[in-house]
Amino acid sequence: MSALDVTDLRISYDTRRGRREVVHGVDLTIDEGEVLALVGESGSGKSTTAHALLGLLPAGGRIEGGSIRIGDTDVSGWSDARLRSVRGARIGLVPQDPVSSLDPVRRIGVQVGEILRLHGERDPKAIRHRVIDLLERVGLDDPQLRASQYPHELSGGMRQRVLIATAIALKPRLIIADEPTSALDATVSRHILDLLDELREEDGTALLLVTHDLGVAADRADRITVLRDGDVVESGRTGDILAAPADRYTRQLLADAPAFQTVEPRTPPAPLYLRDPDAAGAEDPFAIVAEGIVKRFAARGREPFLAVDDVSFRVRRGTTHAIVGESGSGKTTTARIVTRFLDADAGTVSIDGSDVLALRGRGLRELRRDVQLVYQNPFSSLDPRQSIGSIVAEPLVNFRIGSRAERRDRVAELLERVALPADAAERSARELSGGQRQRVAIARALAAGPRVVVLDEAVSALDVTVQARILELLDSLQQELGLTYLFISHDLAVVRRLSHTVSVMRKGRVVESGDTREIFERPAHEYTRELLAAVPGRPSHTVSPARKELVP
Amino acid sequence: MSAGLTDPLTDTVIDVSAPAATPVTAPAAATAEPPRARRRRRLPAPGLIVAIAVLALAVAWVIIPSVFAPADPLTGVPADKLQGPSLAHLFGTDQLGRDVLTRVVHGAVHSLTGALVAVLVGLVVGTVVGVLSGSIGGIVDDVLMRIVDVLLAIPGLLLSLSVIILLGFGTVNAAIAVGIGSIASFARLSRSEVVRVRRTDYVEAAFGSGGRFLTVLRRHVLPNSLTAVLGLAALQFGTAILAISTLGFLGYGAPPPTPEWGLLIAEGRNYVATAWWLTVFPGLVVLAVVLSANRLSQAISRRTR
Numbered sequence: 001m002s003a004l005d006v007t008d009l010r011i012s013y014d015t016r017r018g019r020r021e022v023v024h025g026v027d028l029t030i031d032e033g034e035v036l037a038l039v040g041e042s043g044s045g046k047s048t049t050a051h052a053l054l055g056l057l058p059a060g061g062r063i064e065g066g067s068i069r070i071g072d073t074d075v076s077g078w079s080d081a082r083l084r085s086v087r088g089a090r091i092g093l094v095p096q097d098p099v100s101s102l103d104p105v106r107r108i109g110v111q112v113g114e115i116l117r118l119h120g121e122r123d124p125k126a127i128r129h130r131v132i133d134l135l136e137r138v139g140l141d142d143p144q145l146r147a148s149q150y151p152h153e154l155s156g157g158m159r160q161r162v163l164i165a166t167a168i169a170l171k172p173r174l175i176i177a178d179e180p181t182s183a184l185d186a187t188v189s190r191h192i193l194d195l196l197d198e199l200r201e202e203d204g205t206a207l208l209l210v211t212h213d214l215g216v217a218a219d220r221a222d223r224i225t226v227l228r229d230g231d232v233v234e235s236g237r238t239g240d241i242l243a244a245p246a247d248r249y250t251r252q253l254l255a256d257a258p259a260f261q262t263v264e265p266r267t268p269p270a271p272l273y274l275r276d277p278d279a280a281g282a283e284d285p286f287a288i289v290a291e292g293i294v295k296r297f298a299a300r301g302r303e304p305f306l307a308v309d310d311v312s313f314r315v316r317r318g319t320t321h322a323i324v325g326e327s328g329s330g331k332t333t334t335a336r337i338v339t340r341f342l343d344a345d346a347g348t349v350s351i352d353g354s355d356v357l358a359l360r361g362r363g364l365r366e367l368r369r370d371v372q373l374v375y376q377n378p379f380s381s382l383d384p385r386q387s388i389g390s391i392v393a394e395p396l397v398n399f400r401i402g403s404r405a406e407r408r409d410r411v412a413e414l415l416e417r418v419a420l421p422a423d424a425a426e427r428s429a430r431e432l433s434g435g436q437r438q439r440v441a442i443a444r445a446l447a448a449g450p451r452v453v454v455l456d457e458a459v460s461a462l463d464v465t466v467q468a469r470i471l472e473l474l475d476s477l478q479q480e481l482g483l484t485y486l487f488i489s490h491d492l493a494v495v496r497r498l499s500h501t502v503s504v505m506r507k508g509r510v511v512e513s514g515d516t517r518e519i520f521e522r523p524a525h526e527y528t529r530e531l532l533a534a535v536p537g538r539p540s541h542t543v544s545p546a547r548k549e550l551v552p
Numbered sequence: 553m554s555a556g557l558t559d560p561l562t563d564t565v566i567d568v569s570a571p572a573a574t575p576v577t578a579p580a581a582a583t584a585e586p587p588r589a590r591r592r593r594r595l596p597a598p599g600l601i602v603a604i605a606v607l608a609l610a611v612a613w614v615i616i617p618s619v620f621a622p623a624d625p626l627t628g629v630p631a632d633k634l635q636g637p638s639l640a641h642l643f644g645t646d647q648l649g650r651d652v653l654t655r656v657v658h659g660a661v662h663s664l665t666g667a668l669v670a671v672l673v674g675l676v677v678g679t680v681v682g683v684l685s686g687s688i689g690g691i692v693d694d695v696l697m698r699i700v701d702v703l704l705a706i707p708g709l710l711l712s713l714s715v716i717i718l719l720g721f722g723t724v725n726a727a728i729a730v731g732i733g734s735i736a737s738f739a740r741l742s743r744s745e746v747v748r749v750r751r752t753d754y755v756e757a758a759f760g761s762g763g764r765f766l767t768v769l770r771r772h773v774l775p776n777s778l779t780a781v782l783g784l785a786a787l788q789f790g791t792a793i794l795a796i797s798t799l800g801f802l803g804y805g806a807p808p809p810t811p812e813w814g815l816l817i818a819e820g821r822n823y824v825a826t827a828w829w830l831t832v833f834p835g836l837v838v839l840a841v842v843l844s845a846n847r848l849s850q851a852i853s854r855r856t857r
Contacts (some may be wrong), residue, residue: 106726124809312702318825327804339760341756341759341760368760368761368762369762372760373757375753375757377753380752380753380754381753381754381757382757382777383754383758383771383772384753384754384776385775386772388773394761394763395761395762398761398763398764398767399762441757443627444757444761447761448761448762501776508705
């Protein structure tokens with residue numbers, strides 16, 4: 001008997017132009033205790049399928065046909081009220097975003113206890129005991145304290161653990177994890193996936209893992225089902241799919257997953273300044289030199305928090321320097337100091353030999369021509385009311401570069417440069433996908449002809465396939481325009497793809513820095529090794545149980 | 553990312569719909585369709601159509617009252633006094649034999665322009681205060697918001713009455729008084745919207761693209777924060793009609809025999825027992841217009857989201 005058996009599942013959504021089928025006959029089977037990964041990019045229908053199993057389709061969504069069997073019960077066509085007995089009890093759900101999935105005004109203990117109350121437990125003492133047990137089970141330190149805290153007092157990883165505690169509270173036979181780690185850092189992700197693995201082994205629970213990263217699927221799943229545009233394109237044992245992907249799309253996904261990338265790490269003495277005698281002859285081959293940057297954040301009634309503590313690095317002209325670390329390591333603060341959106345408390349930053357930390361007013365504005373920042377989230381970094389054309393033209397207008405007609409030509413050229421269709425200039429950002437929006441943001445950053453581009457997690461919010469295309473774009477732009485990149489990321493797999501040199505940051509300090517190859521092949525610091533181990537799909541991937549005290 | 557942390561409420565709302573939006577919109581954006589199909593408007597809800605019709609009728613009364621009521625609103629036929637509603641006099645007649653419908657139609661100009669002036673005063677002054685406060689911040693913000701606190705602390709009617717006593721009686725002065733009463737809420741709302749928009753990545757990116765303070769304010773902050781303010785303006789329009797009518801009823805507005813709606817109801821009050829139509833019909837008209845303005849405001853603020 002299988003834990004879940006789905007045949008010919010079809011789901012449609014209500015749109016302005018009538019109903020639109022988004023999942024066309026998906027078959028899934030998960031055996032007891034098995035891990036099935038449902039892989040696909042956004043829009044492939046993977047989350048829709050997972051939510052449909054629980055009857056949690058959003059308004060406008062409807063199951064058009066097919067059957068869903070959970071264990072030996074056929075639940076297809078069940079009403080919402082009847083499905084309530086299945087949710088939590090038979091199938092647990094670990095949602096995607098731990099930040100918005102917990103009620104901000106209720107204590108953790110109450111929220112975990114709610115599922116017990118809803119399914120008939122009345123004794124407050126028993127509930128309390130069970131909640132503490134569950135919180136301990138998912139590896140939270142001091143469960144008593146955690147139960148009495150509010151969600152904002154917990155980190156993202158801890159919140160995801162709380163949600164997992166809720167999912168396993170009633171010992172369901174199947175857990176659906178919908179992109180459980182996409183909002184988390186690489187290291188935290190690994191701990192969360194380890195936890196799911198552990199729980200599964202102890203209880204023999206089956207797991208449906210929804211993910212866009214084939215690397216994660218390869219590490220964790222027994223079998224993989226690849227979805228594209230609502231169709232299953234390939235399904236089989238993990239080893240078989242990785243060894244011999246039958247479908248073209250699977251091969252593409254495999255090629256794009258940063259973890260499987262076979263590209264050699266880039267080495268620093270690569271481009272431009274060797275080929276360009278002027279640059280080679282110049283006394284200073286460095287585009288960015290940061291020396292001893294310190295930044296404190298003072299919060300009312302608290303000790304000032306040292307976000308960046310004596311950070312130094314140098315970036316050669318025309319190369320990429322990556323700053324890697326988990327959230328809270330100070331890497332974004334460093335990037336914002338270099339771009340002068342924040343003031344440093346101490347230290348110097350020179351760009352092309354001139355100190356930029358002292359710049360004010362007019363000088364600061366001129367700096368923006370040379371230094372540009374690309375943001376992590378392409379959905380928030382573009383003005384929703386502007387057309388793509390005016391977004392890209394904005395730096396040109398601000399710096400009074402060219403006439404109206406020249407600006408229009410330049411915009412068309414930039415859009416072509418980032419591989420967007422020419423008619424995109426007339427459209428609004430709303431009509432574009434995440435990857436396309438990030439291309440727009442890159443085009444805007446390039447408009448005024450900067451020499452340094454700071455990429456703050458610029459590909460972290462994107463699917464692996466889109467990520468791969470953006471990285472290719474950044475690479476070719478660097479080679480053609482001789483740009484210097486400062487690349488901020490938590491994901492070492494992505495870093496290897498683009499950067500020549502790396503600084504690893506932890507708690508505001510640089511713990512290790514050097515050539516990318518060096519860092520990858522001979523990591524010196526314990527923390528760098530930890531980061532490397534967190535990269536999914538690596539052959540050397542080993543989970544040492546001794547790391548438990550590092551749990552976030 | 554920061555928006556998600558600071559605004560859990562909207563974040564949750566977005567996230568609930570996210571699984572739906574992703575599969576539906578992503579392919580839609582990918583396939584190149586003619587833009588016209590995408591921009592096709594959905595038919596508004598029936599309630600909204602009724603609301604717009606009511607407001608359009610009220611506006612028509614302001615512009616061309618004699619088409620709807622050719623008679624003179626100020627002179628009546630004494631013989632026909634205090635007649636109940638009939639085909640000749642749909643809303644009945646008052647104690648001087650004047651047709652109530654005619655007076656309501658001709659009164660629209662007083663009540664509606666009054667409300668318009670009131671909303672404009674509130675909108676302009678309030679938004680300027682709010683935008684200054686939200687975009688400059690610091691001490692300016694503190695000072696302006698404490699003044700707004702004081703305005704909020706005084707009951708609206710009392711504030712309007714004090715202003716009228718300072719300015720003198722009359723329709724326009726009543727309207728200004730009501731407008732001053734609504735400055736505080738406009739200032740608060742526009743400030744919160746400006747503060748929200750100022751924190752977004754695209755505003756920082758605009759500064760990063762070399763934008764100056766005023767340019768960024770004009771190009772990004774104002775367009776993205778004012779929709780909610782316009783929604784409040786429509787809501788305030790309804791409230792202002794009510795407030796002006798209240799002042800008229802209390803005798804602080806236009807003097808008789810002006811057919812202003814509040815005054816109509818006030819004059820009818822003396823005959824409530826014998827001639828109910830004098831208060832009921834003007835009252836219903838006020839009610840219908842206020843409700844319609846509220847409905848329109850709701851539609852505007854819903855479109856913002």
